[in-house]
Amino acid sequence: MAIQDFSHSLPMMLYRALDAVMPRFRRIFTAAGLTEQQWRVLRVLWEHNEIPQGALANLTLIPPPSLIGVLDRLTANGLIERRRYEGDRRVVNVAATRAGRRLEEKLMPAVAAVYAELRASLDSETWARLEYGLQCLSGDTPVTHPEKKRAPRPRTRSKK
Amino acid sequence: MAIQDFSHSLPMMLYRALDAVMPRFRRIFTAAGLTEQQWRVLRVLWEHNEIPQGALANLTLIPPPSLIGVLDRLTANGLIERRRYEGDRRVVNVAATRAGRRLEEKLMPAVAAVYAELRASLDSETWARLEYGLQCLSGDTPVTHPEKKRAPRPRTRSKK
DNA sequence: GCTATTTAGTTAATATATTAAGTATTGACT
DNA sequence: AGTCAATACTTAATATATTAACTAAATAGC
Numbered sequence: 001m002a003i004q005d006f007s008h009s010l011p012m013m014l015y016r017a018l019d020a021v022m023p024r025f026r027r028i029f030t031a032a033g034l035t036e037q038q039w040r041v042l043r044v045l046w047e048h049n050e051i052p053q054g055a056l057a058n059l060t061l062i063p064p065p066s067l068i069g070v071l072d073r074l075t076a077n078g079l080i081e082r083r084r085y086e087g088d089r090r091v092v093n094v095a096a097t098r099a100g101r102r103l104e105e106k107l108m109p110a111v112a113a114v115y116a117e118l119r120a121s122l123d124s125e126t127w128a129r130l131e132y133g134l135q136c137l138s139g140d141t142p143v144t145h146p147e148k149k150r151a152p153r154p155r156t157r158s159k160k
Numbered sequence: 161m162a163i164q165d166f167s168h169s170l171p172m173m174l175y176r177a178l179d180a181v182m183p184r185f186r187r188i189f190t191a192a193g194l195t196e197q198q199w200r201v202l203r204v205l206w207e208h209n210e211i212p213q214g215a216l217a218n219l220t221l222i223p224p225p226s227l228i229g230v231l232d233r234l235t236a237n238g239l240i241e242r243r244r245y246e247g248d249r250r251v252v253n254v255a256a257t258r259a260g261r262r263l264e265e266k267l268m269p270a271v272a273a274v275y276a277e278l279r280a281s282l283d284s285e286t287w288a289r290l291e292y293g294l295q296c297l298s299g300d301t302p303v304t305h306p307e308k309k310r311a312p313r314p315r316t317r318s319k320k
Numbered sequence: 321g322c323t324a325t326t327t328a329g330t331t332a333a334t335a336t337a338t339t340a341a342g343t344a345t346t347g348a349c350t
Numbered sequence: 351a352g353t354c355a356a357t358a359c360t361t362a363a364t365a366t367a368t369t370a371a372c373t374a375a376a377t378a379g380c
Contacts, residue, residue: 006203007219010278010291011181015221017297018174025171026368035335035368043166054358059167061175066336068360073335090345090358118170126293131170133290136282137177186338195338195365214328226366228330233365250328250375 021118028110032103033077037062037070039107045080045096046104052085053092079103181278188270192263193237197222197230199267205240205256206264212245213252239263 006012022036029039040060044051048059053071057064071094074080079100085091119127135141166172182196189199200220204211208219213231217224231254234240239260245251279287295301 006200006207008291009275011178011185012221013291013294013298014174014178014181016300017294018171018178019221020298021171021174030369037336040166047166052358061172061179063337063339064359065338065361069335088346088358092359115169122293122296126289126296129286129289130293130297131168131173133282133286133293134173134177136286137290138173138180140176190339197366212328223367223369224329225331225368229365248328248376252329 024114024118025111028114029107032107034103035070037066038074038079041067041070041074041094042079042096042100042103045094045100050083050093050095053082053094056094074100184274184278185271188274189267192267194263195230197226198234198239201227201230201234201254202239202256202260202263205254205260210243210253210255213242213254216254234260 026036029036034042037060040062041056044056044059048055051059053067054064056062057067060067062070071080071082075082078097080094080096083093083095085093122130186196189196194202197220200222201216204216204219208215211219213227214224216222217227220227222230231240231242235242238257240254240256243253243255245253282290
């Protein structure tokens with residue numbers, strides 16, 4: 001018996017989930033002339049006014065060599081700007097321009113709506129367990145366990 | 161208050177999970193001179209002796225325009241071959257050559273080992289719930305519910 | 321029988337991913 | 351101060367993704 005059907009392997013299930021989920025979002029920002037990676041960069045810049053390029057690569061999951069081109073095109077479109085950090089001249093900081101920031105109000109409502117719709121398509125139990133499993137895979141220590149809600153911390157025992 | 165922290169959005173969690181999981185597999189088949197997409201094609205061909213290109217695109221999640229090039233390179237390396245199907249001359253069937261099939265015995269053991277290792281890194285409960293959640297997202301009616309069993313629904317493969 | 325439409329595959333243009341190598345700074349060390 | 355290694359980014363080469371348009375073969379309708 002085969003070790004595992006390829007289509008039901010975890011990586012393929014992850015890819016299929018993304019394939020099912022992303023198109024709905026993509027429609028929104030491609031309509032605004034953005035690619036998915038450009039969207040990710042802006043999304044991060046709205047949360048961090050100014051951020052070094054390396055940190056941006058980590059948060060967007062865009063590999064540094066790819067990020068170069070993404071930032072080039074965003075710069076060409078006047079949505080971001082790069083500023084060399086004087087404290088360490090190897091570092092390039094990135095920030096959204098006013099035009100870049102304006103896109104937040106223009107696009108976030110639609111994206112948030114799709115996200116709410118997506119979330120509503122699963123019951124909250126399934127959603128929570130899914131997030132938990134994904135965090136485990138990512139090596140990200142989850143804070144909440146889907147099953148046992150962490151009891152409100154007992155006052156008598158402070159240490160584990 | 162922000163609707164949702166970008167880094168904890170479901171799409172980014174899915175991407176991070178893949179980023180965490182894939183490198184371990186990738187090392188194995190890049191060592192054999194295969195890219196990830198080439199690997200996926202072969203993986204499917206080992207399960208289906210001969211398969212039309214469209215079905216191959218669906219199973220590998222490689223978009224048809226990309227598949228062209230992937231198959232070109234696999235053909236150039238003597239690992240697969242394309243045969244036009246005489247019953248419907250629009251169809252191109254793809255099959256692994258002997259050299260392509262030989263790679264299965266060469267690579268599967270290592271891949272299976274990594275997969276077992278991956279699976280062992282989560283407890284089986286978490287794993288089952290993760291799979292369930294991913295199937296829900298993919299619009300794939302799950303056959304097993306992590307908690308309660310459910311009757312399978314008739315399943316139609318819709319694209320788009 | 322002939323046309324319009326659909327299907328399976330392909331090509332083209334632009335944007336990204338992947339890997340390796342290269343550059344400029346910085347920091348550590350002798 | 352001078353060398354070496356590490357850091358942050360960049361460039362280069364090849365492989366894929368995405369979208370639209372295009373071809374050939376099959377099918378539906380009339």
